[in-house]
Structures are given as structure tokens and as C-alpha cells.
Amino acid sequence: MKLREVAEVTQAEVLTGRELLEREVDKGCGADLLSDVLSVVEENFLLVTGMVTLQAVRVAEVMNAAAVLIVRGKRPLEPVIAYAEEAGIPLLATQKGMFETCGLLYSRGLRPTRFRRVSEYAG
């Protein structure tokens, strides 16, 4: 699915990365808890989150995510948007909640990311 379609399906506003809307995203990951994003074993995924913090963008950057979609009509502060712009991370924002956003994207064929299994961790 192209980022352009992600924005259309979720009626999202594109905050940064307008020139990157033809980028393909393969998978989706929904989370507010950033440690869960840090256990994704794939790259080039769409991070769907209710977090508007700088850390959410930085997690996406470290994980080589394709883009961040912020839900629930939250709008990040200007420094966060500026950071995403500079880091080359497309930032989208939708009024819809996490449940509906994931539901709509899933029904349009966006598949879930794979995670490192918990049983793989030492314990």
C-alpha cells in the first residue's frame, strides 16, 4: 500500500513527507508502548501510534520504519514535526482512533508486522 492510500483511507493530514507519498509500506504496527515497536523484526512498516512525542519519531527512525501515522486527532508540537522533516520520516495525522485506523488499513490489505517472539528472550 502506498502512503498516499494510507492517508486517503484514514483521511489523514500529511504533516511531513509530502514528497514521499508514493513510498510503499508493507506492514503495519500499532502501539503506544514503544518497547513493542522495538521488538518488530521487519523494516519499512507504518507505525500507528497515539504518541506525539519526539521519542515516537526517534523509534521509527531507529527501526527504519517507513512512516508514522498519529491517531486520535493528536497533533505533535512544532519541534517534533521539524525533527521528522529533517530525519526524512513522513508524519501523518488522522482524527480516527487507533482501533478504527488499524481496522481500516487491515481491511485494505495492510498486513501486520512480525515481532520477535517473547519466548525468544532469555528469562
Add this chain to the structure above:
Amino acid sequence: MSPGAIADVGAVSTQIRRILRELGVEPEVVRRVGIICFEGETNIAIFTKGGRITLMVWDDRVELFFADNGPGIEDLELVRRPGYSTAPDWARELGFGAGMGIPNMEKNADTFVLRSRPGKGTAIRATVWRKGNERQGSSAGPGA
């Protein structure tokens, strides 16, 4: 520790990521080092009043050292157990403290050494081997 420092979490990881990319370090190594560093700096921000993160890049490996003078870790076995967390509620409400930090650092490192003394602080060395130099192994024990 106050919620203030948490705003900077990820700043070191993303900076390290840029440095490693500029040095031409393999993307998979960059990603693993980035994850380890993110978890490490999160712990420092939540549990201590500050610490030091040192990056060393070698031909055959990348090493990260974390050192802090924080409260230390009481139970080194528990902290390695997925889901175990002593993070305060404010950290959880910011999306941290799910109890996967140490396990995730350990999993992404080829060699992981954790030393901690309650009341004194914690030191961690995480090594990620480059190109076919992978070597498994980790240890966690008291004292340092």
C-alpha cells in the same frame, strides 16, 4: 528521576545511528545497536539522574557501554525476565516501562554483560559483531 529527562530519550540512539551509517557499518548492525541504545538510554532516563553512553566501533564489532550512578538493580535474574518492570506510573503513561528493556538489549547483542550494585549504579557492555563474526553469549552477575 523526573519525567523531564525522558523527553531526550532516543537522542543518543539516533545520533549513534547516523554516525554508524556514515562509517559504513552494516545496516543490520546499525539497527541492532540502535535498539540496544534506545532501551539503554530509556533505562538511564527513567531510573537514574544521568549516565554515560560510550560507543566504540571496531573492524569486527560495535560496542556500547552504559554506566550510571543510579540505584542499581536489586535482582539481576528478575530484570532479565520479560515483563518484569519497576517503572513508575508516569513512565508507563509515556509509553515506557513494559519490562522488555533488558531482555531486548540482551536479545539484540551478541555479547551482553550487566554488572550492578544496589545503591551504587549499573554498568552494561553490549557487543554486536560485524559480518559473520557473530558469537553468542551473555552473562549477568552481581558485583563489578
Add this chain to the structure above:
Amino acid sequence: MNAREVARVLGLEPLAFPHPEAEVGGGFCSDLLSRAMAEASPGDAWITYQRHLNVVAVAKLKELSLVILARGPEPEPEVAARAEEEGVNLLRSDDGMFELAGRLYALLAGDPETHPAERG
């Protein structure tokens, strides 16, 4: 659709399941207790990575139909015990939030095409 049916289709593992007949009116996702307190609606199935004991209290207060713990570590035993005590349906899954939300959304919308668990 009731909680038992949702659990069956999504392949959820019950940790505490005192009210399988509870009607699931919708879905809600968040890992933040404060958001769930503020935004979840009565009857919602709450999908979360959060395993804090207070998840049970929020589910009870907000009269949610069930809590689905998305993939992650086993919750502490007292979480399930508290859920049983408080009459809160608490189930877990090996799937992540995105997948659970996607499949539950389709299920509640009556779309049979997107229920992987129901296929062969």
C-alpha cells in the same frame, strides 16, 4: 456478538472469563490507562499491550466487555486473579495490536473475508 464468540474467532486464550455472554459493542486500542479511562466506551473490547494491574480497574470502571492483552510477556498472576475477582473478562493473544484490531474491526463489521482464523 458476545465475548465468547469474539474469543473463539480471534483465537484468544482466557486468563479470566467470568462473563462470556457479555456483548461486545465495539473496539478500543490504547496502551495508556489514562486514555482508556477517558476514551473507551462501555461494551468495548480493549486491546492493549499494557499488563499493569490497573488495567483491570479501568476495565471494570468503564464497563468494558473484555480486555485483550496483545502479544507480549505473561502478565503477573495477580492480574488474572484480580480480573476474576472483579468480574472482568481478561484474555490474551500472541497477535499484535494491529492484527487484533484489524480482525476484530472486520468481525464486528460482519466482513467474513478478513478472519484468517476462520479460514481452513
